[in-house]
Amino acid sequence: MAAAFSTSSAAAAIKNVTVVGGGLMGAGIVQVAAQSGYKVTMVDVSPDSLDKGRKIISSSLARVAKKKHADDQAAQKAFVDKVFDNIATSTDAAAAAASADLVIEAIVENLATKQKLFAALDTAAPAHTIFASNTSSLPIGDIASATKRGDRFGGLHFFNPVPQMKLVEIIRTKDTSDSTFAALTDFTKALSKSPVSCKDTPGFIVNRLLVPYMLEAVRLVERGEATKEDVDLAMKLGAGYPMGPFELMDYVGLDTVKFITDGWYEGGVGLKGEKLVEPSETINELVKNKALGRKSGKGFYDYSK
Ligand SMILES: CCCCCCCC(=O)CC(=O)SCCNC(=O)CCNC(=O)[C@H](O)C(C)(C)COP(=O)(O)OP(=O)(O)OC[C@H]1O[C@@H](n2cnc3c(N)ncnc32)[C@H](O)[C@@H]1OP(=O)(O)O
Numbered sequence: 001m002a003a004a005f006s007t008s009s010a011a012a013a014i015k016n017v018t019v020v021g022g023g024l025m026g027a028g029i030v031q032v033a034a035q036s037g038y039k040v041t042m043v044d045v046s047p048d049s050l051d052k053g054r055k056i057i058s059s060s061l062a063r064v065a066k067k068k069h070a071d072d073q074a075a076q077k078a079f080v081d082k083v084f085d086n087i088a089t090s091t092d093a094a095a096a097a098a099s100a101d102l103v104i105e106a107i108v109e110n111l112a113t114k115q116k117l118f119a120a121l122d123t124a125a126p127a128h129t130i131f132a133s134n135t136s137s138l139p140i141g142d143i144a145s146a147t148k149r150g151d152r153f154g155g156l157h158f159f160n161p162v163p164q165m166k167l168v169e170i171i172r173t174k175d176t177s178d179s180t181f182a183a184l185t186d187f188t189k190a191l192s193k194s195p196v197s198c199k200d201t202p203g204f205i206v207n208r209l210l211v212p213y214m215l216e217a218v219r220l221v222e223r224g225e226a227t228k229e230d231v232d233l234a235m236k237l238g239a240g241y242p243m244g245p246f247e248l249m250d251y252v253g254l255d256t257v258k259f260i261t262d263g264w265y266e267g268g269v270g271l272k273g274e275k276l277v278e279p280s281e282t283i284n285e286l287v288k289n290k291a292l293g294r295k296s297g298k299g300f301y302d303y304s305k
């Protein structure tokens with residue numbers, strides 16, 4: 001059981017987890033938490049979206065099961081069924097939060113939308129419930145300000161694909177209490193992930209470095225200095241990255257990339273108007289044409305064939 005790894009009393013008390021948003025990230029978080037023995041409720045806006053989330057989990061679990069029980073289909077099925085036994089689904093975030101010890105939000109990267117959600121959850125959830133956001137780029141303090149539980153609020157930033165990536169960034173605001181921070185750290189370890197901590201600053205550690213790198217890759221190609229294929233190959237073979245920047249942007253989702261860069265350029269603390277994060281016309285055009293990357297079948301590359 002996951003809680004056996006925990007050392008903080010708050011973490012030991014975490015049994016029921018609610019994840020709001022069952023997309024690329026939310027589904028992954030639901031999966032790893034359920035795999036680690038937590039009872040998890042996945043919340044999304046409609047039965048259709050929940051279905052999509054379940055499909056993401058199924059196909060990922062199938063890969064894990066195949067690895068665990070290579071030649072034993074019955075054992076593969078038993079493994080998958082056991083994880084799904086820990087997963088419930090709901091379209092009612094408030095009801096799910098009412099029985100949660102920890103709520104992790106992984107909905108669209110928009111401050112007002114996240115604030116509205118958390119304001120509603122704040123009245124529905126018990127006093128002991130810890131709230132966490134998986135935001136890539138928004139200040140955790142701004143999201144938490146919609147609630148009256150700033151001391152029980154932190155950032156829990158997972159990486160894509162969640163089942164595979166070992167890092168979780170834990171973000172403390174000026175109000176996050178020591179016991180909340182300890183509980184989030186222990187929860188992360190219980191998922192067999194490695195925590196790092198960062199102050200509540202734009203992009204935390206990874207995205208603060210990754211976003212300017214990706215945007216410069218786009219500008220390099222816009223300037224006609226190299227093709228995107230050669231940039232990707234160069235960064236894989238020359239820098240040892242598993243994916244080149246264009247492959248990675250398609251993997252993350254170009255709408256998410258745009259939300260992040262626009263947000264920082266238009267008002268991100270300390271980054272407003274910075275050339276480093278100036279929006280890219282190439283990305284704007286792709287998003288306008290619904291070419292959002294792998295999830296829509298087309299982005300910088302075509303995935304439809
Ligand atoms: C300006 C924009 C800024 C954007 C920032 C916003 C986003 C954020 O806030 C933060 C982020 O997440 S940034 C993105 C971080 N992620 C990365 O950098 C991923 C880079 N890619 C990789 O690591 C590998 O290509 C990867 C692991 C994906 C795939 O590996 P391979 O290429 O070797 O492919 P496979 O051989 O298929 O997989 C290798 C092993 O991993 C297993 N696996 C892959 N995906 C899985 C999944 N979804 N679920 C379960 N298992 C999975 C796969 O089975 C295989 O396992 P082994 O057989 O044991 O090797």
Ligand SMILES: NC(=O)C1=CN([C@@H]2O[C@H](COP(=O)(O)OP(=O)(O)OC[C@H]3O[C@@H](n4cnc5c(N)ncnc54)[C@H](O)[C@@H]3O)[C@@H](O)[C@H]2O)C=CC1
Nearest residue numbers: 021022023024025026044045106107108109135136160252
């Ligand atoms: N895509 C990535 O690589 C990463 C994204 N993130 C962050 O995670 C969050 C989610 O991103 P993705 O999973 O990529 O997005 P996504 O678009 O794949 O999924 C978002 C899900 O949230 C649902 N949703 C939207 N509003 C909702 C609401 N009010 N209540 C319940 N569900 C709602 C949508 O229906 C959708 O299923 C964002 O804050 C993003 O910045 C963090 C790390 C990596």
